[in-house]
Amino acid sequence: MKYPKPLQDLVDSFSKLPGIGKKTAERLALFTVNELSQEERELFHTRLASVNDELTLCPVCGVITDVTPCSICSDSSRDQQLLMVVEDTKDVFVVEQANTFHGVYHVLQGTIAPLKRRGPEDINLRSLIERLKDPSIKEVILALNSTVDGETTSLYIQRLLKDVDIEVSQLAQGLPAGGDLQYADEITLRRALEGRRVMKRD
Amino acid sequence: MKYPKPLQDLVDSFSKLPGIGKKTAERLALFTVNELSQEERELFHTRLASVNDELTLCPVCGVITDVTPCSICSDSSRDQQLLMVVEDTKDVFVVEQANTFHGVYHVLQGTIAPLKRRGPEDINLRSLIERLKDPSIKEVILALNSTVDGETTSLYIQRLLKDVDIEVSQLAQGLPAGGDLQYADEITLRRALEGRRVMKRD
Numbered sequence: 001m002k003y004p005k006p007l008q009d010l011v012d013s014f015s016k017l018p019g020i021g022k023k024t025a026e027r028l029a030l031f032t033v034n035e036l037s038q039e040e041r042e043l044f045h046t047r048l049a050s051v052n053d054e055l056t057l058c059p060v061c062g063v064i065t066d067v068t069p070c071s072i073c074s075d076s077s078r079d080q081q082l083l084m085v086v087e088d089t090k091d092v093f094v095v096e097q098a099n100t101f102h103g104v105y106h107v108l109q110g111t112i113a114p115l116k117r118r119g120p121e122d123i124n125l126r127s128l129i130e131r132l133k134d135p136s137i138k139e140v141i142l143a144l145n146s147t148v149d150g151e152t153t154s155l156y157i158q159r160l161l162k163d164v165d166i167e168v169s170q171l172a173q174g175l176p177a178g179g180d181l182q183y184a185d186e187i188t189l190r191r192a193l194e195g196r197r198v199m200k201r202d
Numbered sequence: 203m204k205y206p207k208p209l210q211d212l213v214d215s216f217s218k219l220p221g222i223g224k225k226t227a228e229r230l231a232l233f234t235v236n237e238l239s240q241e242e243r244e245l246f247h248t249r250l251a252s253v254n255d256e257l258t259l260c261p262v263c264g265v266i267t268d269v270t271p272c273s274i275c276s277d278s279s280r281d282q283q284l285l286m287v288v289e290d291t292k293d294v295f296v297v298e299q300a301n302t303f304h305g306v307y308h309v310l311q312g313t314i315a316p317l318k319r320r321g322p323e324d325i326n327l328r329s330l331i332e333r334l335k336d337p338s339i340k341e342v343i344l345a346l347n348s349t350v351d352g353e354t355t356s357l358y359i360q361r362l363l364k365d366v367d368i369e370v371s372q373l374a375q376g377l378p379a380g381g382d383l384q385y386a387d388e389i390t391l392r393r394a395l396e397g398r399r400v401m402k403r404d
Contacts, residue, residue: 003295004268006249006256013246016238017230028219030292033253033266036218041254044215047208048247051235054208064235066206090232093205 007033060131062107062124064089072096072104079103081138085128085157087111087145095143103141106131111149112156120156128157132166139167146173209235262333264309264326266291274298274306281305283340287330287359289313289347297345305343308333313351314358322358330359334368341369348375 002008007029015025032041057063058070065071072078072092082103086092092105108123132140142157144150154170161168174192175184184192204210209231217227234243259265260272267273274280274294284305288294294307310325334342344359346352356372363370376394377386386394 004257004266006253006268007266009245009249010253013242013249016242016246018233018237019226019229024221026292026295027221030266030290031220032250033257034291035220038254040215040218041250043211044218045247045250047211047215048234048243048250051208051212052240052243055206055235064206064209064232066208088232089236090228093228 057107057109061092061105062109062127063092063105077102080136082141083131083137083139084141084143086143087150087153091143108144108153111144111147111153113149114152123153125157125160129160132161132164137166139169142168142170259309259311263294263307264311264329265294265307279304282338284343285333285339285341286343286345288345289352289355293345310346310355313346313349313355315351316354325355327359327362331362334363334366339368341371344370344372 003011003026010029010032011022011025014020014028015022017025020028032044036044054066055064056066056068058065058068058073060069060073063070063072067074079102082101083106084095084101084103085106085108086095087108087110089107092107095101095105106124106128108125108128110118110123112118112120112123131137140157140161142154144154158168172195173188174195175181175188181189205213205228212231212234213224213227216222216230217224219227222230234246238246256268257266258268258270260267260270260275262271262275265272265274269276281304284303285308286297286303286305287308287310288297289310289312291309294309297303297307308326308330310327310330312320312325314320314322314325333339342359342363344356346356360370374397375390376397377383377390383391
């Protein structure tokens with residue numbers, strides 16, 4: 001005996017999500033059917049249905065938004081001279097939550113990933129080049145993930161901008177806040193050493 | 203800056219599910235918006251919408267089903283003399299997957315749980331008593347979870363059936379298959395000892 005078809009279908013949909021295996025998908029689907037109130041379930045499916053109509057990518061920076069241009073691009077109080085390049089929408093919200101950056105963003109929607117056959121033309125790079133023709137932009141901060149693909153992409157962009165009169169920088173690498181030296185891996189330690197800051201000159 | 207409202211709404215819906223915290227809900231919602239194909243997302247929300255119309259509880263045993271009575275209750279090849287009492291629908295499918303039990307089920311939809319103010323009248327007990335008036339039922343197997351609430355419920359049912367002419371049994375407790383003695387907790391070990399089977403008599 002298998003689950004009734006509508007239930008099995010729902011299990012299949014849940015198991016399409018990242019990090020959700022078969023067992024968890026079963027638990028989520030059964031919970032949805034069994035424990036969620038009628039009202040909550042209706043909210044859930046109408047939200048899923050509407051999310052596609054109500055959300056779009058910002059035509060300027062590429063972040064997921066419900067207004068165009070997005071609330072960051074249209075915020076005149078933000079520093080339009082400072083452009084942070086990130087991999088995806090999630091990163092924008094992570095940086096925003098830290099409340100420490102007041103420039104604007106450019107979302108690549110991925111990275112160059114040779115092993116996944118994703119080249120420069122498959123990510124949102126062309127529009128970055130277009131944006132950088134605006135002479136008001138003074139600095140591009142590359143805030144890609146510290147992975148092989150992220151660093152490949154950083155390097156690619158750095159070369160691309162070699163002859164353009166814009167400063168290009170990268171987020172500092174080193175020990176995380178609260179990080180214990182004995183748990184740091186070799187690469188982190190090496191980069192923390194390379195990037196050391198002078199506290200007092202003799 | 204917060205997520206756009208439709209996205210935040212979807213995050214809220216995901217975080218209602220069990221084991222899904224704020225971070226995971228954000229990841230699932232972003233994945234749904236960003237990575238799921240239009241088609242998969244539509245399947246997902248129509249399945250969520252239809253699950254409530256297409257599924258119901260079996261009027262006989264209480265399992266979630268899309269036909270009434272469910273495919274187990276209406277299967278004449280199953281042993282109707284043997285009734286297994288379980289906590290919820292999930293348990294029925296777990297036992298079915300083991301393919302070792304060929305009787306029928308009764309789903310309690312929960313347990314007696316004094317701390318959660320759930321008494322005998324809050325679970326599917328009345329219909330169990332009704333069912334047991336059928337003289338064809340010879341044995342009731344209590345297959346509730348080995349938790350305080352599960353065992354309280356087992357005990358309650360056992361007392362309830364004290365004067366009824368039906369055999370009442372409980373699943374064996376002991377070491378799990380592949381279980382290592384040194385990792386067994388004291389209670390499991392004690393029960394495995396109490397329930398030991400004679401292999402050879404002198």
